[in-house]
Amino acid sequence: MSAQSPSARNETSQSETRWPRQPFTPLQLAIGLAVALFSLGTLAAGLTVGTPNYPIALFGALALATVARFWWPVSFWLDFALFLYGTGILFSALGAGGEIGSSFWLALATLWLLAWLFAERLSQAIAGGSASARFGFIVPTLFGISILLVWELITRGAGIPTILLPPPSMIFDRIMNSWPILLADFRQTILKAVLVGYVLGSGAGFLVAIAIDRSPFLKRGLLPLGNFVAALPIIGIAPIMVMWFGFDWQSKAAVVIVMTFFPMLVSTIAGLNASGHIERDLMRTYAAGYFSTLLRLRLPAAAPMIFNALKINTTLALIGAIVAEFFGTPTVGMGFRISTEVGRMNVDMVWAEIAMAAVVGSAFYGLVTLIERAVTFWHPTVRDGRA
Amino acid sequence: MFQRMMSGTLGPVLVVVTALMVIWYGFAVFLNTPWQNDKNTRAEVVMAPMEFVGATLSQKRPLLPGPHQIAAELFKTTVQTPPTSKKSLIFHGWITLSSTVLGFAFGTLLGIVLAVAIVHNQTSNRSLMPWIIASQTVPIIAIAPMVIVVLNAVGISGIVPKALISTYLSFFPIVVGMVKGLRAPEAIQLDLVHTYSASPWQTFWKLRWPMAMPYLFTSMKVGIAAALVGAVVAELPTGSAGGYGARLLAGSYYGQTIQIWSALIAAATLAALLVLAVGLTERLVNASMGARP
Amino acid sequence: MVISAKNLGLTFQTGDGTVEALKDVNLEIKAGEFVSFIGPSGCGKTTFLRVIADLEQPTAGTITVDGKTPAEARKARAYGYVFQSPALFPWRTVEKNVALPLEIVGMDRRQAAAHIARTLELVELGGFEKKYPWQLSGGMQQRVSIARALAFDANLLLMDEPFGALDEIVRDRLNEQLSALWQRTAMTIAFVTHSIPEAVYLSTKIVVMSPRPGRVIDIIDSPLPKERPLDIRESAEFLALAHRVREGLRAGHSEDS
Known part of the structure; x- marks a missing residue:
């Protein structure tokens, strides 16, 4: 895709210049100037405002010195090293318990700008071919880490009430100290409600799609309805399901079944129609029966669409199970924990559940994606690594 | 005439809907029978079969109300109740609608800005895209009530927190759709404007943006439905000033199944109307861009 | 006739x-x-x-x-039919594509393997058995589709x-x-x-x-x-x-x- 945009084309032509010095884009120039400005501020504030803070001032001086990159070839890895160093300095400043003044915030801004500049230069180098594409993972990882760092440093530096937003370290502590509770919630919500509902809902959607596939009449009647229902706030049936199936996981699984059913139904029907006319004519010349055609042609051709629904359904299943618990549960489960701990203002526990939901959700999605790649390896989006 | 109708879409849809209604009534009678039996035994009443069926379909708090009961409740709470009353579904609909639309507007704007950044800047593409996708695998909507409660605790209340949840849910389809749309121009078309030595700005407004329009509207339809879900879930915490989510929760507390169902149908109708509104806008925009109707 | x-x-x-x-x-x-x-x-x-x-x-x-x-x-x-486009199934290798009609007829595997080898030899595609269609040029893909049409031994x-x-x-x-x-x-x-x-x-x-x-x-x-x-x-x-x-x-x- 990079070969298509004119800007990428420019970068490729510039890649012949000598490593490590790259021509600077206007954006990099702007960030570089901002780094200079903020590091100068950090240096000044570190020396003059309140009690002098020499480590921070030193960081400011070093960051200021990197302005040299505009005249001499300075590797962008130096920006990265400086980013790591600055992070250490700021954490030790927090740990020292001294006052958090303007130098701290200026240094934080410098730090963030350095990370940005590094990411810009690294991705330029990768696009230009002067840095290995193996470093590609660094950019998003750095982005994630910077968010966590800024979150941690701001919440602790500014003394933000933990009720509003606890620092990541506190959430991590909470996770480490509450394993048994988290595990019990995981078992209740994920292993029972989500998995059972996901399998039954997606399975039922798949089977119903295959069943009505033979009747064009039912297909014409059900497809618009399915599309309509898939856009509705189905989550609203949670209170009804709780009324019908009781407080335990069965009612949550029922919500998940209904939520995952329609995307699967619609996608499978659309997928079964995805095989081309020529391929179907081909099967006809073989006098292949309905099931032979279904098995050998239409289901494999439908696989990409089916996996799309399976991926959407991983998220829907988690949402359904957790939200349904707001309408009544036994005293265990992720949704139950979130709603009760919010009531008690134990926000760190809530965030611990969110972190678990995030990890479980991503892992679930990732697992389905892996299976998808193995099954639909032939599909152009997977072949080109664009899936 | 009849055959023409049945070979289109309308006929089959009507048949399927009718069949679903019949099944619904069957289930309603079946599900409400035990309670009716119980009541009849206690009151020592014996009913004729037809009378019994009628009784199961006119309970005050049925396990599953019949469609006509929901229709009656909907009629009562929309037409016969003044829109200013707290019992009016129009009153609650307005609350849900306003935060949905506000959040959706934010989400669309945010989505477009992010997509433009991703398409035009390698670093944004590399750093943002994985996280945008990951953000959707996280069931953040599940903490919507918490966000509301916490923001309330620090004095931020009203429409904005709810709109934030809607924003979060609606921006993702827009980003993904717009990134696809802005990249829709083929190499040959980009080469063409390249031969004109067009500036990136001109390339954007004369090529990328018009080509992204169909993608934008498709994802806006998904996005506005998601925004409504966000608004409804955000209204779940008790003490919320109103909206369909609050109606659902209140209904579930007091076992008012008819109220739950009518709120659900009202929310569904609202969702359909919103998607329809986006579809109409799409037609207007297409017409002004000279597309064939 | x-x-x-x-x-x-x-x-x-x-x-x-x-x-x-x-x-x-x-x-x-x-x-x-x-x-x-x-x-x-x-x-x-x-x-x-x-x-x-x-x-x-x-x-x-x-x-x-x-x-x-x-x-x-x-x-x-x-008869065997060759279409305007190769219409090969992208999830099947070359030999599996040629095997498709034989599977549908229900030919046993050993006999089918011999057929496949012979028809691929006829269109001069020996050695490409394990490739996927999208790894071949357009001309080679059409030759595979001819091999597939020949696999039946129809006259x-x-x-x-x-x-x-x-x-x-x-x-x-x-x-x-x-x-x-x-x-x-x-x-x-x-x-x-x-x-x-x-x-x-x-x-x-x-x-x-x-x-x-x-x-x-x-x-x-x-x-x-x-x-x-x-x-x-x-x-x-x-x-x-x-x-x-x-x-x-x-x-x-x-x-x-």
């Missing part, structure tokens, strides 16, 4: 009224012949092939394939503009290979094309068709020898034959304008 059509007609109902895709087609194809159908688009040449294959139903006249109706012939797997091969999407150079080589294949196997081939040199080079019989309504306007028996090197295309007989075909096509055109 492999194919025999009598007064064959086919009309489609469309939004703008009826279209006569085929009208009064009378044609006989004997075993071992290589018959080309040539004509401008809309002349019904593909439709005729599809009627033979039971992919379209005629609305008038009769047609027999191997003495049976097209439906019976299809169920007896009497009739129906080909619908199989080389239409390929460039001239690849096309020449595939024409040469197809001609050699036909000589070796002695099968009957019905071949749709809109290239005059291709039709003349390959065929023993050329059927010239014309549109609105789709009909046969000339049937030419080729005087060329069975053995045909590529440079036969510069011979006087070849050029005379090509001229006659071109005249026929032009006559068909002047009639309707």
